[in-house]
Amino acid sequence: MNLEQYKKAVELLNLYSYHYYVLDNPITTDEVYDKLYHEVLEYEESHEDDILAFSPTQRVGDVISDGFSKASHLSRMWSLEDVFDSEGLEKWLTKTYKLDKHITFYCEPKYDGASLNLIYENGELTQAITRGDGVEGELITQNVKTIRSVALTIAHKDKIEIRGEVVIYKDEFAKINKERLLRGEAVFANPRNASAGSLRQLDPSITASRNLVFLPYGVGENTLEHKLLSQKMEYIYSLGFKKPPIRGVCKDFTEIEAIYEVMKRDRDSYPMMLDGMVVKVDEISSQIDMGYTVKNPRFSVAYKFPAVEKITTLKKIILQVGRTGVVTPVAIVKPTNIDGVVVERATLHNFDEIDRKDIRLKDKVIILRSGDVIPKIIKVLTHERDGSEVKVQRPTTCPVCGSELLDEGVLLKCQNLTCEARVINSIIYFASKPCLNIDGLGNKIVEALFDAGVVKSVLDLFDLKSSKLLMLEGFKEKKAQNLLSAIENAKGCDYWRFINSLGIEHIGEVASKTLSARFGSGFIDAAKDEIIALEGFGEEMAESVLEFVRVNRDTILKLQNILRPLEPVQREEAKENPFKGKSVVLTGSMSESRDIIKEMLESLGAKVVSSVSKKTDFVIYGEDAGSKYDKAMSLGVVCLSEEEMRDVTKIG
Structure with a gap:
């Protein structure tokens, strides 16, 4: 084989792969593919300088990584607002139509996998980054190159981000778990976990062995000039990516509901797991005008599939003690597979609910799981009882420290601040910004102090010495001194x-x-x-x-x-102003920190609260105002921009 023959062989192998992995329509046999693949491999072994970056041999990872570095997305990867029924969809549409009435909608499946961002420059895949926090994620390019449905090169030469979901098909998932079981390894709970775990293997050859599939659902930074998202996605598919099993453009609620019903009906027949349908405004210019809230795009929503119900048996009830001492009962049930997730626990909320539903140990119960929501028991099958069921007794003492519980009817609470179950979370809260604002005393540090036995209660913080801190991993002289100074500075707080x-x-x-x-x-x-x-x-x-x-x-x-906290100074009663005695909520980014704005409003006699309700008098909003602003608008609460607020009060 000479160089020209090698290049043609690589092109032919990529064509075979495209038809097999992307179009699901093989145009040759495995025997023919394997023979040509080994001829290419043989040529490359003796001509290393000729190896093409997009040769299929480059998809087999053989270099084990020490770990993954972080990389930033070119543009943020957003999460979607969820709706769970037709009423929720109607509300979202009403809100969206207020922003633009002349729009249509692009609908596609919501895949249940791991989000991935592919960056191409000059037609070549240069970076593959996990979603992470939406701003940056883990750089896993070598692993992703092993995924056959990810194009290593594309015809589009401008820089572009192609977003999608990495999934494991259901039949492949069953095969992987069967093999793991035979090897005595723990099985994956569901295809989503298997996808995420496979993507993040330090050994890319393991990723390669899992037969992952990349399914694009959108683009980030790009120079494309299409006016419609549906057109843009058709272009992406034409670059060599898999199409979804179903998609469509809809003009209104009725058409959206129709395609949703088809998707919901046929979901079990699709090779991959779906947990709903994504609805996006199709017009790109309208998407740009609508923009984003703090968390979500305003032009898109995830229309989740209905919750799935299964019958299982209640084995026992355990008690969990939270930061504030609330004792919460948790049901341990017979492991039950619900839509690809093995459920072993269900929330019971409180003992009043146990009494109201007459839930007993060994009862057969119906549990419901919806999306990522914690499963809950919705019904007891009393007709299935055989007399062996046992009534659940309401506890009177804390399961951790043995202190008497405060019984408020709905809530049971351990009030002992030194209760071990409360200590870590109570210290974290104690040091948090709205409390004593102790810089450097975050979750991991508190856990390390507790685990080392250095801090067993809030009081122990004030006995900390540099010598104790320096014994802990990660502490050096400066870090230890900074923490001790921050604790000292908490003294004399309001x-x-x-x-x-x-x-x-x-x-x-x-x-x-x-x-x-x-x-x-x-x-x-x-x-x-x-x-x-x-x-x-x-x-x-x-x-x-x-x-x-x-x-x-x-x-x-x-x-x-x-x-020695400072006793409150009696503040002079505020003069009459529009905010005196009013309930106010702040949302969005302001010209100053929200704490300063909050203090300003409180000096005017306002009560600044965190959530919007019918009792809210004003919502003051800055840039990127989010769901609080939307809720206020729907409730008819008066909304003022920061500038309008300052104008009304003549401050700043």
């Missing part, structure tokens, strides 16, 4: 921050400020009727404060003595 840092159930930032303003350090001696009299407080909140203080009085006094 009193409301001290109350908020305690993590009292139902008591957040706004309630902490109210308690602080009224009682200061005297909040630990406040009577129930005094607390209930506070604006925004009810009996449940008052009981929570009183019970927390009863259990943790000594700890509160010790922390108070260490931190």
Whole structure:
């Protein structure tokens, strides 16, 4: 074989691969392909300088990586808003039509796999990056080159990002799990996990062995001039990529519903797992005009398939204790495969729900799973009972520390701040920005301190010494000193921050400020009727404060003595203004930090809260305002831009 024959052989092999892996329409036999492949391989072994980058031999990874580096996407990869029924779709359409009435919609499957971004320059694949956080992901180019449905070269010469989902077909998934079982290895829970795990193998030959499939669903940065997304995607398919099993352009709700029903009906017949349908505005110019919220594109939505129900058996109930001490029952059920996911746990929410549904151990129950939502028990099959079922007893003591539980009816709570189950999360919360804002005391550091036995409670933070920190992995002199300084700087904080840092159930930032303003350090001696009299407080909140203080009085006094939080200064009553006494929500990016804007509004007598409801008086929005703005508009809440807010109050 000479050089020209070699080049023609490579082109022919790529044509065979395209028909086999992309079109699912083989034009030759495995024997013919294998014979030609080995001839090409033999030529390349003796002519290394002639090897073409797009030769099929370059798809077989043989260099094991030490790890993956990070790489930035050329343009952000966004996640989609979800809707779960026709009513949700109608609401999304109503919202979208307000932005542009003259639009149509491109519908395609929502694949259940791992998102991937391919970057091509001058027609060659230069980078393949996992989705990551949407801004940057892991660079896995060598692994992706082993995927036969990913083109190594394309006819398009301008720089372009082609986005898609990497999936494992259902029959291949079953084959992989069968082989793993025979080798005594753990099986994959579902095709999505198998796809993600296969993509991130340090040994590319393992990725190559898994028969992954790349299915494009969009483009990022590009110079394409198509006016419609449907046209743009047809062009992408023409470059050598697989087409979806079904897609279509729809003009309204009725047509979208029609293709959705077909997709839902036929989903089991498709070779890959689907978990819904993606609906996108087809007109590119309208997409650009609509833009994005903080989290999602406004021009696209994921229309998820209905939840799947299965019957299983309740084996036992375990108790989990959260940061605020809430004890949550979790059902352990007989492992059940629901749409490719093996479910072994289901949420029970609380013991009132167990009583209301009369859930018993050994009951046959119906569990429901919808998308990524935690499965839940929706029905007990009482007619299946044989008398061996056992009633679930409501616990009276914490399963971790043995302290008496506070029984609020719906909620059961461990109020012991030194309870081991609460310690890590309570310290993380204690150090967080809305509380004491201790820089450098994040999740991993707290976990390391706890695991090493250096910190077993919030109080232990203030006994930390440099010598103890330097014994931990990752700590050097400067890092240790910075952390100790940050802890020291937490002293003398505002009193409301001290109350908020305690993590009292139902008591957040706004309630902490109210308690602080009224009682200061005297909040630990406040009577129930005094607390209930506070604006925004009810009996449940008052009981929570009183019970927390009863259990943790000594700890509160010790922390108070260490931190010496500043007693609140009585603020002069604000003069009359449009925001005095009003409930205000902030959303979007402002010209100053939201904390400064918040302080400004509070000085005017406003109550700044985090979520929008019918009781909200104003939403102040900046750039990239998101779902809070959308909800406010739907509820008829007055929305003011930052500039309008400043104009109204004549501040700034």
